[in-house]
Amino acid sequence: MKKYTIKDIAELAGVSKGTVDRVIHKRGKVSQKALDKVTKILGEIDYQPNPIARNLKNNKVYQIFVVLPDPKEDNFWAPCVEGVNQAVEEFRSFLVDIRLFFYKPTSTASFKEVNKKVLELEPDAVLLSPLFHKESISAVNNYRSAGIVVSTFNSQIVLEEAINYVGLDLYQSGRVAAKLMHTIVPDTHDIVICHFDETLNNAIHMQQKEKGFRDYFSELDGADYTILTLSVDQTNPDLSLVNFLKSQDKAFGFFVTTSKSYNLVEMLQGQRQKNIKVIGYDLLDENIDLLKKDMISFLIHQSPRTQTYLGLTYLIEHFLFNKEMPNKKLLPIGIVNSENLITYL
Structure with missing residues (x-):
């Protein structure tokens, strides 16, 4: 032939x-x-x-850039860098150029500036963590208009045309947190959804978690829970929490939608009885320490290292081996407590 x-x-x-x-x-x-x-x-x-022969014959070096928040400012993202490094090591012998770009996790201006720089460099693909929803939609549209392949991780954005995503089903993770909270908080008490970090109306990942959490309780028959929302003021988080607790003396369970559960526990010290229940996300060292002490009841593990590793691998294999990327790769929702923590470390 x-x-x-x-x-x-x-x-x-x-x-x-x-x-x-x-x-x-x-x-x-x-x-x-x-x-x-x-x-x-x-x-x-x-x-x-023959994708391997084609790649070598053309001497084509595929550039894949990873855009994520700076782990020096939020150490949740440190495992993501480890995932990138793992992919770099595995594909070291292929013609792939992988670069990391960091933006400030609290600054939309930084996000836009970094993505503008990446766009000007014209890579073949971008793996993006879309922390800010509106700005992310604009960035993705700019990349696509330039013929750049885009995949996202950690937070999913909704566009008319599907975009590849690796991460948790965030809505379902909120429902899982609600189910856990239901088992440890009596229904005569109030439950607080606590948002840290980004502005809520531009953080789709926090909105999805809250919606899943609220939907679970709204579907319960005969339960008498009051679900409240607290967006902690980052300029004076202690004062905003103290003022909230003064007006909500029945608050007993706290669901933290980001990795900042340890911040909440620290602020709660001395404010209330010690048996307040906290459920949050991510195996940060500070959260792990409090989980061991049963000051956090459960943590939901989002596997950040695996997210970036898989996201990069799908892109690399798409270019090198012409493999089709999955439109959506949902990772298992890990439920971690003090008893099974060792299996996740």
Whole structure:
């Protein structure tokens, strides 16, 4: 059987080699007429590319950039860097250039500046943590307009066209937290959904968790819980919590929608009885220490290292081996307490 080259296909279809390359690799813009011609020829010859040989022959170095919050400012993101390093090590012998770009986790201006810089560098793909919803939609649209493949992790954004996502089902994780809270808090008490960090109306990941949490309790029959929401003022978090507790003396369970459970526990010290129940996210050292002391009841593990490792691997294999990326890869929702913690460390 004849081995067809891109040059052969271009001559048969009456188009340029560049057009054939864009069709085969599904990147860049191609007219519908050219797409139909090339697709017809590919079907007739049953073209099967050799992705490794193609990559080496063309001497093409694929640039994949990772954009995430600076782990020096929020150590939740440190395992994400480890996941990137793991992927770099595994694909070291291939022509792949992987770079990290950090933005300030509390600054939309920093997020926009970093993504603007990445866009100007014109990589083949971007793995993005879309912490700020509105700005992320704009960044993704800019990348796509430039023919850059985009995949997201940790937080999912909703666009008219699907975008690849690796991470938890955040809505379902909120329901899991609610189920756990239901088992440890009597229904005569109030439960507080506590938001730290980003502005709530621009943080879709916190909104999804809260919605899942509230939906669970709204579907309970005969339960008498009052669910409250507290967005902690980052300029004076202690004062905002003290004022809240003074007005809500029945608050007994606290669901923290970010990795900042340890901040809440620290602020609660001396404010209330010691048997307040706290459920939060992520195996930060501070949270682990409080989990061991039963000052945090449960932590939901979001597997940040695995998120970046898988997100990068899917992109790399898409370019190197022409593998199709999953539209959505949902990771298991890990429930961690003081008894099973050792199995997660």
